[in-house]
Amino acid sequence: MRTQCFALAAAATIVLMADCATTRAADVAAKAVPPKPPMPVILLRLDDLSRSGAHGQEPVSARWRHCVDFLAAEGVKASLGIIGNSLEEDAPAYFNWIRDLYKKGLTEFWNHGYEDKADQFQGPSMEEQKAALEKTQRLAREKLGLTLRVFGPYGNNTDAGTEAALAAIPEIWVWFYGPDTKGKQVSLKHTIDFEQPTFVPNFEKFKADFEKRAAEQPYVVLQGHPNQWDDARFAAFVQIVKFLKERGGEFMTVSDYLVSDQMLITRWKQKQLTPQDFAGKPEEEWVKANFQEGDEIWSYCSPPLTWQNMAGSEGFAIFRNGWLVANRITRMN
Numbered sequence: 001m002r003t004q005c006f007a008l009a010a011a012a013t014i015v016l017m018a019d020c021a022t023t024r025a026a027d028v029a030a031k032a033v034p035p036k037p038p039m040p041v042i043l044l045r046l047d048d049l050s051r052s053g054a055h056g057q058e059p060v061s062a063r064w065r066h067c068v069d070f071l072a073a074e075g076v077k078a079s080l081g082i083i084g085n086s087l088e089e090d091a092p093a094y095f096n097w098i099r100d101l102y103k104k105g106l107t108e109f110w111n112h113g114y115e116d117k118a119d120q121f122q123g124p125s126m127e128e129q130k131a132a133l134e135k136t137q138r139l140a141r142e143k144l145g146l147t148l149r150v151f152g153p154y155g156n157n158t159d160a161g162t163e164a165a166l167a168a169i170p171e172i173w174v175w176f177y178g179p180d181t182k183g184k185q186v187s188l189k190h191t192i193d194f195e196q197p198t199f200v201p202n203f204e205k206f207k208a209d210f211e212k213r214a215a216e217q218p219y220v221v222l223q224g225h226p227n228q229w230d231d232a233r234f235a236a237f238v239q240i241v242k243f244l245k246e247r248g249g250e251f252m253t254v255s256d257y258l259v260s261d262q263m264l265i266t267r268w269k270q271k272q273l274t275p276q277d278f279a280g281k282p283e284e285e286w287v288k289a290n291f292q293e294g295d296e297i298w299s300y301c302s303p304p305l306t307w308q309n310m311a312g313s314e315g316f317a318i319f320r321n322g323w324l325v326a327n328r329i330t331r332m333n
Helices: 062-074 092-104 126-144 160-167 203-213 231-246 254-258 261-268 284-290 304-308
Strands: 029-031 041-049 078-082 107-111 174-176 186-188 219-224 250-252 269-273 296-301 313-320 323-332
Touching: 041 062, 041 254, 062 231, 092 107, 092 126, 107 126, 107 254, 126 160, 203 231, 250 254, 254 261, 261 269, 261 296, 261 323, 284 313, 284 323
Parallel strands: 041 078, 041 219, 041 250, 078 107, 174 186
Antiparallel strands: 029 323, 269 296, 296 313, 313 323
């Protein structure tokens, strides 16, 4: 697991980025960061969680249970999108199943909208979209005891009203496949599909795309729909997961990734520098030891909330092909 260096970063990462606090500390600290990993971080996005297909008192369908049991046996982390209206039911077995999964630490749950309607976030007013988001947030708190930090729309269809609605809900930190929200929610981009076409995991197509396009990505979001997988489709999904594990892929939940050094410092970048900028300065030898031709050097500073919560950090970072390879902390509290 990549190191997580900032104690309260989970709260601070997703706040609006702004100028740093000005308090200075005397000590200068250097932090060793592992070199670029052989694989991007894998963010497994599994959509449409509800009781659809469940029989009797079963918490969820056999297809969902099969998928989750496999991931648990493999030690693979995943993020599951809850359809909000599924929490309206009187379904204690379903609620307990979700809570138990969350407690085990391999699974995160996120807001997949209130209804399984592709136009829920494309067309309705900002107020209607905000109400739909807030209804799912409220149900998750009341029925599950969870605050959902991530949003992904059913069908991935959104408009300007969605952005305005999310800006008014600060407890949602991340948006799957959203636009650049200028420091509001973090947007995780769509780069590679393993379902080709939708609902059909395809190992050979995925493998070809992954080997061609993923090498220099810091992360990839892999979106799937377990309740649509018959035995053959599930077998292809298993093959994909095992391929990624054999390649050394690290699976994270979205929240895990957000508090990793890679994500934090990338978000906090301020000014690009050159090795010559460090001549005669305390960091000169650090730059010489870590910088290679083609690398980028950036100054960075964490947002004000981190300083207010005694978790601020400022310094310099070296990136190689988009990956953080060295980090020197010059100020912290």
